[in-house]
Amino acid sequence: MRRALRLAALAEGSTSPNPLVGAVVLDENGILVGEGFHARAGQPHAEVGALIQAGEKARAGTLVVSLEPCCHQGRTPPCTEAIVKAGISRVIVALQDPDPRVAGAGLSHLREAGLEVISGVLEAEAAHQNRAFVHRVRTGRPWGILKWAMSLDGRTALPNGASQWISGPEARHWVHRLRAGCDAVIVGAGTVRADDPLLTSRGLRQPEPLRVVLSRSLNLPATAQLWDTSLAATLVAHGPEAESRQSVRWPQGPELCELSASEPKDLMQELAKRGCNRILWECGSQLATAAVQQGCVQELMVMVAPKLLGGSPAKTPLADLGFSCMDQVVMLKPDGSQRIGCDWLLQLII
Template identity: 60%
Template sequence: MRRALQLAALASGRTSPNPLVGAVLLDRQGVLVGEGFHARAGEPHAEAMALAQAGERAGGGTLVVTLEPCCHHGRTPPCSTAVINAGIRRVVIAMADPNPQVNGGGIAELRAAGVEVISGVGAAEARELNAAFLHRLASGRALGILKWAMGVDGRIALSNGASQWISSPAARHWVHGLRSRCDAVIVGGGTVRADNPLLTSRGRRRPEPLRVVLSRSLDLPNEARLWDQEVAPTLVAHGVEAPPRARFQLDERGVERLLLPSCTPAALLVALAQRGCNQVLWECGPALAAAALADGAVQRIAAVIAPRVMGGTPACTPVGELGFTDLSQVPSWRSREPQLLGSDLLWQLENR
């Protein structure tokens, strides 16, 4: 199962709206004869790859897979039928698939055909691997990660607004990898105006993640690197109050627009989930970061802390006003083990 989980992780950020799945196939003697992982939506599933690699040696063998085999016709045929037809004797599953189209149906179909099914092996690791997929199914929203870089004194910019570069090259390289594992990267209009960001993985992922601008009134610059659609796709989400002229200008540039009835972080994550996004990255300014946190649109935080004392006003902090008046109101996040990125410290948190 550890090997199957490793295989599944190879496609991190590339399978949406599907989950990450890895499979290992052992013959009657316990010898590995096939393995595979789901690389992208529409491409063969992990079980199909392992079965194809094993061929006739699959008969009487054991399939170890990180997620319950599907039992419905989607873009690919049902894996449960393929497993049964291959003569597999035993299937070891990390966790059931909560997708309503499966939800135990694959396990039931295998058992009805006389296949022994063992479930729950490596379940905690499998749930962590597919946390974003599971969150989208349960909540109807994409899982949100909020990332920022700051000095050790909590500042994200100097008093004059200068902010490039606070973090080290190693930390920026890590961020590019994080973007590659996300389906979309989100900023607000203020970040577009101030930083003119590119928001790509710098080639770590093909295609690049969707670049999203959340702007209630479409107060956006005429020239911006985000408008170059050859680099990566860009979506601008806005509210009903956005003026027609600003909408027309985006249409003229060939930038996709999304009208949100309620221009909020939560509404945006619902819309992105409906587009098949499992996981998104917030790389926004303090005001939008606070709004995303208050709206329940952030499940994880990635804070890069550089060994710099920058000084300046409290306004240059990563999160704006959240309205707390007593420390008892402030939620506590679960901390992961901090790690070094060059000279910087990466501190990752997740909500409890």
């Protein structure tokens, strides 16, 4: 199963809306005869790849797979059929698929076909690996990561707005890798105006993650790096209160998308519909605060730079959360830390 989980991880960031899945086939003597992983949506499922590799040797053998095999016709045929047809006699599964079209039915199907089925092996590890997929299936929203870089004294910019660069070059490269693991990267209109960011993974992911601007008013600059969609697609999401689209002298590239409200939670539903499992908030304090308050942030990644910026009017990571006593504050679960160049990366789960 550890091998299956490692195989699954090979496709990290590229399977959405599908989960990460890895599979291993052992012959009747326990010899490894096939392995596979799900590379991207529309391509063969992990089990099928492993069974094809195993061929006739799969007969009376064991399939070890990190997620419950599907039993429905999607873009590819049901895996349970392929497993039965291959003559597998035992299936070992880590995690049950939360997708309501599967949700235990895959395991039942296999048992009914007379196969031995063992489920729950390394379940916690498998659930962690697929936490974005599981969250999206259960809540209808992608797993949200909020990332910011700040100085040791908690500033995200100098009082005059200067913020390039708070973190070091290694940390900025790490951000490109983080983006490569996400399906979309979101900023607000303020960040477009202030920083004119590019928001790509610098080629680490193909295609690049969708770049999203959440704008209340569509009062956006006429020129911005994000409007050039030759490198990556850009989506401009707005609420019904925005000026009519006709009045926006809009460049060719970006797609406009009207939400029922220009709020993080509405954007999350839209992005889940578009197949995003994991998204990255790279926005300013106002939008970040709204995203936290609306439950659109599941994980925080904070880069702390060994610098003092000072400045009472300087920007800080979050705006008002409306707390008046320490019992009310948002408590987080530390999930690791590491040095990235000169900076510290602190990771937490909400």
